[in-house]
Amino acid sequence: MRPRALLPLLARPMGLAVAAQGAAFLLVPLALMTTLTPSHPDPARAAAAALFFAAIQCLLLGFFCGGAISQAARCSFAWTTPSYRRRLRLEFIAAGVAMAAVVSFLTTAVMAPGVLQVLIGLVVALAALAAGTALTTVPEGSLAFLPLLFAFLALREKPVEWVLRSPGLFTVAALVVAVVCVGAAFSARTFRWALLVGGPSPFFSGTIGGYHSWLDILRSMPWWPAHRGRQARGATDRPAGRTYADTVVRRVLASFGAVTPSKRFLIATMGLWVVAYLFVISRVITARSGAGALDAAWILLPMAGLASSVRMINPSRAALPWSRDEHLVVTWVRDLAKLLWFVLATGPLIVVLGWACGWNAWDSAGAAARAIAGIGIVFPLAQWSTGPPVGGSPGSTGALYLKGFAFTAAFTIAPGWMVRVFPSIAEAAWVQACVLGLLLLASQALHWHFLKRYFERRDLVGESA
Amino acid sequence: MGDPIFDATGLSKAFGHIDALREVTLSLSGPSIIGLLGRNAAGKTTLLRHIVGLQLPTAGTARTFGVPTRILGHEQLAKIGVVTQTPVFLGWMTIEQQLRYLSAFYPRWDVDREAHLLELLELDGTSQIKALSTGSVQKLAIVASLCHRPTLLLLDEPVSNLDPIVRDRFLKFLLEVVQEDAATIVISSHVLHDVESVVDWVVCLNDGRVVENAALDDLKERYTEWRVAARTRDLPAHFEEACVAHETSVNRRTATLVVRAAEADVSAFRQRYDADVEVAPLNLQGLFPALVHGRRH
Numbered sequence: 001m002r003p004r005a006l007l008p009l010l011a012r013p014m015g016l017a018v019a020a021q022g023a024a025f026l027l028v029p030l031a032l033m034t035t036l037t038p039s040h041p042d043p044a045r046a047a048a049a050a051l052f053f054a055a056i057q058c059l060l061l062g063f064f065c066g067g068a069i070s071q072a073a074r075c076s077f078a079w080t081t082p083s084y085r086r087r088l089r090l091e092f093i094a095a096g097v098a099m100a101a102v103v104s105f106l107t108t109a110v111m112a113p114g115v116l117q118v119l120i121g122l123v124v125a126l127a128a129l130a131a132g133t134a135l136t137t138v139p140e141g142s143l144a145f146l147p148l149l150f151a152f153l154a155l156r157e158k159p160v161e162w163v164l165r166s167p168g169l170f171t172v173a174a175l176v177v178a179v180v181c182v183g184a185a186f187s188a189r190t191f192r193w194a195l196l197v198g199g200p201s202p203f204f205s206g207t208i209g210g211y212h213s214w215l216d217i218l219r220s221m222p223w224w225p226a227h228r229g230r231q232a233r234g235a236t237d238r239p240a241g242r243t244y245a246d247t248v249v250r251r252v253l254a255s256f257g258a259v260t261p262s263k264r265f266l267i268a269t270m271g272l273w274v275v276a277y278l279f280v281i282s283r284v285i286t287a288r289s290g291a292g293a294l295d296a297a298w299i300l301l302p303m304a305g306l307a308s309s310v311r312m313i314n315p316s317r318a319a320l321p322w323s324r325d326e327h328l329v330v331t332w333v334r335d336l337a338k339l340l341w342f343v344l345a346t347g348p349l350i351v352v353l354g355w356a357c358g359w360n361a362w363d364s365a366g367a368a369a370r371a372i373a374g375i376g377i378v379f380p381l382a383q384w385s386t387g388p389p390v391g392g393s394p395g396s397t398g399a400l401y402l403k404g405f406a407f408t409a410a411f412t413i414a415p416g417w418m419v420r421v422f423p424s425i426a427e428a429a430w431v432q433a434c435v436l437g438l439l440l441l442a443s444q445a446l447h448w449h450f451l452k453r454y455f456e457r458r459d460l461v462g463e464s465a
Numbered sequence: 466m467g468d469p470i471f472d473a474t475g476l477s478k479a480f481g482h483i484d485a486l487r488e489v490t491l492s493l494s495g496p497s498i499i500g501l502l503g504r505n506a507a508g509k510t511t512l513l514r515h516i517v518g519l520q521l522p523t524a525g526t527a528r529t530f531g532v533p534t535r536i537l538g539h540e541q542l543a544k545i546g547v548v549t550q551t552p553v554f555l556g557w558m559t560i561e562q563q564l565r566y567l568s569a570f571y572p573r574w575d576v577d578r579e580a581h582l583l584e585l586l587e588l589d590g591t592s593q594i595k596a597l598s599t600g601s602v603q604k605l606a607i608v609a610s611l612c613h614r615p616t617l618l619l620l621d622e623p624v625s626n627l628d629p630i631v632r633d634r635f636l637k638f639l640l641e642v643v644q645e646d647a648a649t650i651v652i653s654s655h656v657l658h659d660v661e662s663v664v665d666w667v668v669c670l671n672d673g674r675v676v677e678n679a680a681l682d683d684l685k686e687r688y689t690e691w692r693v694a695a696r697t698r699d700l701p702a703h704f705e706e707a708c709v710a711h712e713t714s715v716n717r718r719t720a721t722l723v724v725r726a727a728e729a730d731v732s733a734f735r736q737r738y739d740a741d742v743e744v745a746p747l748n749l750q751g752l753f754p755a756l757v758h759g760r761r762h
Contacts, residue, residue, distance in 0.1 A: 003569035012557060076552045076606060079519050081570045082542040192519055 005084060006091035009068040051159060054107045054121045055128040058100055062132015065092065066185065070137045073194035089186040092133065096182075100125035120163060120171055127174040130181035137185045139193045248329055324455045331455075332448055339379045347372055366429060367419045373436040374418035378410045380447035468531075469494050470617050470649050471516050475525035478511055478673075485511040487673040488525065495616070495649025498639060500664035500681070500749070502657070504757055507670040509653040510550065513619050516651070517545060529617070543572055546615030548623045552606035556595030560588055560605055564612070571613035582608045585634050600626040607635060611642065618642065620652040624659055632656075636663050661749035669756040677756045681749070686726065688752055691734070692743040693720040700738060711755035723747065723755040 009015075069088060072078055078085075104121035108114070135141040135148070163170045184190065322330070347369070384407075418436075426432050469492040478486040486508045493499060503509050514520040515527045518534035527534045530541045554563050560583075568574035583590055586604040597605065603626045610618060618639075624632045636659055642648050654660045667684060669677035677684070688710060693700065699717040708728035713721040735742050 004566075005570075008558075008562075008566055009555075072555065075554055076547070076549045077554070077567055077609060080517050080542055080545055080547045081567060082539040084570060087570070195519060 003083070003087050004091070005072075005087035006065075006069070006095060009072055010065065010095075015064070015068070050108045050117065050121060051124055051163065054100075054104050054125045057103045057107070058125040058128035059132040061099055061103075062129040062134075063136050065096075065129070066133040066136025066141075069133065069185065070194060073137065073191050076195070078191055079195050085186050085188070085191055089182065092186070093182065096126055096129050096133075097122075100129055116167065120167055123171045123174045123178070124159075127178040127181070130178040130185070134181035134185040137194070138187075138190050248333055328448075328451050328455045332451055335380060335383050335447065336444065339376055342379065343372060343376060366423075366432070370418040370422060370432065370436065371415035373440060374414035374422075375411065377436075377439045377443045378407075378414045380443055381407050381410055383447065384450070469528075471527070471529045473512075473515070473522075473525060473527045476512075476515065476522050476527050477524040478508075478515065478520060479523045484673050486515070486522075489670075489673070489675050490525075491668065491675055491678065493649060493651065493668075496643050496647040497666050498643055498650045498652060498664045499666045499668055500660045501651050501653040501668050501670070502660075502749075502753060502756065503653075503670035507757070508673040509670055510621055511673075512670065513547075513621050513651065513653060516617075516619060517542075517547060543613065544616045546610035546613065546618040548603070548606045548610045548618075548620045550622045550625075552602050554594045554602065554605060554609075557593070559591055559593050560597075560608075561590040563594060563605070564590075564609060567609055568612065574613050576612075578614070579608060579612045582611060582638075585638060586631055600628065600631075603627060604631070614646045614648075616646060616648050618648055618650040620650065620654075622654055623652065624654060624656055632659055639663050657749045657753055664749075667749075667756075669753075671757045684752055684756070685747060688723055688747050688755055689726045689729070690745045690747045690751055691720075691722045691724055691729075691731070692745060693722060693734075693738070694718065694741045694743075696739050696741060698739055700740065706734065711758070713751065713754065723751060 069092070072088070100122055104125040105118055108117045108121040131148075135144060159170070422432065426435055472492040473489050476486055476489040476491070477484065485506075489508075489512065491512075501509050501512065511520060515522060515534060516529055518527075518529070518537045521535055529537060530544065532538070532541055555566070558566065564579060568576075568579075582588075586607065588601060588604050588608065592601070594602065594605065603623065607623060610620075624635065627635060639650055639652075640663060643650060652660060652664065661681070665681055667677060667679060667681050668675060679687075690713075695718045700715065700720050702715065704712065704715075704720070704722060706724075706729075708724045708730070709722050710725055711723040713723060715721075731742050731744060734740075
């Protein structure tokens with residue numbers, strides 16, 4: 001019997017759901033574009049859209065493939081099963097070429113018909129697929145993900161210009177990227193690391209860096225309060241002289257997990273993240289004046305929100321001898337702290353950059369503020385999308401997938417809705433502020449309500465495994 | 466024993482400032498069942514990982530089936546079976562699906578043995594892996610490691626999560642494996658009573674070093690247990706005799722000692738301490754403390 005390494009990993013309900021979403025994500029916009037595109041579109045623009053679209057599609061497919069491969073790589077059998085890595089790599093290349101061909105053909109056929117475009121699209125799609133896979137399997141992937149994403153967004157139409165200027169060189173470069181990424185994703189080093197690091201992590205968490213890495217970096221610093229608060233971990237009784245609030249704060253800090261000195265080098269991630277953030281925002285704002293603020297908010301806020309809000313899986317928390325009420329308070333405060341962290345990290349940056357770029361239109365400042373508030377309102381939703389509040393098993397994969405999809409959609413839609421639609425409903429600034437404030441309070445109250453119901457009814461121990 | 470299945474020369478492995486293995490020189494041959502013993506963090510798991518090339522030496526060399534572990538290929542891996550301490554599988558698969566998934570990669574996969582093991586270990590092939598208990602996952606790891614009839618089987622704490630009945634069945638099955646497949650089995654375990662019933666060779670690690678590498682029967686001949694009872698005067702807090710490898714228990718009236726038989730003079734001992742001495746054979750549990758830190762001469 002000929003071994004099948006990769007296909008069984010992808011051909012399962014989760015894989016089919018992702019494929020369905022991918023197909024919808026690909027076909028619906030394509031259908032819209034065919035109806036909206038003028039009869040003689042600008043070839044450069046059409047090529048740009050096609051390349052961008054094909055690359056995004058394949059990058060997302062790559063994330064899914066990488067997640068499945070990473071999960072298999074962390075299994076006990078992955079290292080010692082003969083030819084396992086080789087079979088995975090071969091099947092990935094075969095499936096990758098097929099997937100990239102379909103995506104590239106569909107995309108370029110609609111937007112920029114032509115054999116050359118299809119071929120270039122194929123290579124770019126393959127490179128993006130391999131890059132997406134490598135980012136979710138190679139140890140350094142979590143470090144490289146955000147900087148690369150920002151670079152990708154910052155470059156915008158530049159790659160298209162390069163393609164038009166020297167298509168041969170660009171294609172060769174994309175091929176090199178594909179070869180390097182495939183090599184890295186299936187290397188012995190990657191598989192050794194995967195097996196030695198531990199068991200598989202849920203698909204929706206852990207594979208993509210961001211907030212987790214930030215927190216790892218921060219809590220590894222000697223000045224981070226978790227160091228001092230660690231004695232409080234697991235304590236049920238309040239030591240004499242310590243206030244209730246102090247105890248909750250200490251538990252919130254302790255609940256973020258243990259310090260891992262080996263991750264100290266991840267400080268680079270945070271630096272790169274902030275630098276990339278500054279770069280992109282300033283570029284967009286300076287390039288397009290007022291309208292750029294909206295672009296920046298639309299593109300960056302959901303991304304920053306996603307990175308900041310994903311629940312940290314920390315199963316050991318469930319084993320702590322806390323009462324259900326204590327779990328409730330600590331979880332709610334911790335989620336609130338994450339929301340404040342997000343606002344503090346994004347708000348001042350946008351304001352300072354806007355000011356530095358000569359951006360003095362308060363309407364635009366208001367748009368950014370509304371976009372941030374929009375993320376803040378849907379923020380608690382994220383706490384439920386990646387598993388129950390105490391971490392661990394999130395229930396059925398299908399439910400998790402649907403929650404994750406709904407949450408991603410909400411995060412993407414919220415800022416846009418707040419920027420575009422909301423002002424037409426409430427024009428006065430003070431009315432907007434009041435309504436947004438009330439919505440923020442309501443979302444927190446709802447979050448508290450659901451947490452309370454959860455901690456009253458659920459078996460906490462069963463979900464700690 | 467025949468050609469070495471694994472041999473290491475000056476094998477060292479360091480994790481930062483921690484030396485997990487220190488200049489280990491070792492040769493394992495078969496067919497036999499080798500007990501890899503040692504305290505926690507002695508380097509047992511690290512050594513097993515080096516055998517399959519999962520970890521690479523900081524210094525020295527390691528070869529499995531005569532091939533440097535860095536470049537173990539299809540041919541060598543097909544002859545190795547591994548049960549790790551905390552086995553991980555694809556949780557969304559059933560046991561049957563997982564075994565079918567793995568079986569395709571091996572040139573010979575014994576479906577009869579698979580069925581026999583599933584029955585022996587009381588596993589339901591239709592169960593989804595993520596719903597299994599820790600013990601059942603360990604059973605699955607055992608099945609997955611044995612069905613391709615490996616000639617080198619590495620078992621890292623394989624019985625720690627098994628109930629006594631299944632543990633007994635599994636250990637008996639290992640004896641069959643050695644006979645049928647002429648396999649070499651390296652079993653790392655802290656459950657010494659169970660291990661003793663199957664191992665014929667013992668490699669003992671302490672602090673990353675091999676401190677003993679001998680046949681179990683030889684060890685039992687080399688060491689013996691003295692149960693000392695004072696007659697008139699109290700016993701000392703410690704015994705200074707060079708033959709005493711380990712003091713299992715000592716109080717004023719009685720003592721239990723592990724002694725090196727070759728150096729021991731029981732008559733002189735009785736006379737010196739005015740005590741009765743009962744000489745008894747040692748089991749692996751009794752030997753273990755002497756092996757890991759009984760190097761007093």
